[in-house]
């Protein structure tokens with residue numbers, strides 16, 4: 001399922017350019033347009049899913065999270081550590097309504113997040 005009005009579905013379809021790092025049948029990893037860390041990737045399901053709140057397919061979620069760990073490793077983040085985060089809804093700070101996991105690394109992360 002793809003939503004033609006969704007910017008990330010359009011990246012999956014190749015209609016909008018993105019720096020793609022890795023792709024599987026179920027997941028896509030690409031660089032965030034406005035990086036918040038030296039390494040900032042987004043990992044998304046290739047199928048349209050609004051957010052983690054409406055994700056129903058555990059196999060698909062596993063595929064997306066596995067790719068997140070894989071690209072963190074290929075970015076050289078595995079030894080030093082990194083952060084994986086997903087924002088949900090207005091209070092969570094979600095601005096793109098297609099499930100995505102941010103993979104952030106290459107600097108010290110702080111807690112609590114803003």
Ligand code: AMP
Nearest residue numbers: 007018031032033034087093094095096
């Ligand atoms: P969120 O605020 O959690 O919904 O995150 C959305 C992220 O998508 C932000 O970090 C944006 O910088 C990023 N973003 C928006 N449009 C694009 C795009 N065309 N290519 C890559 N990243 C994008």
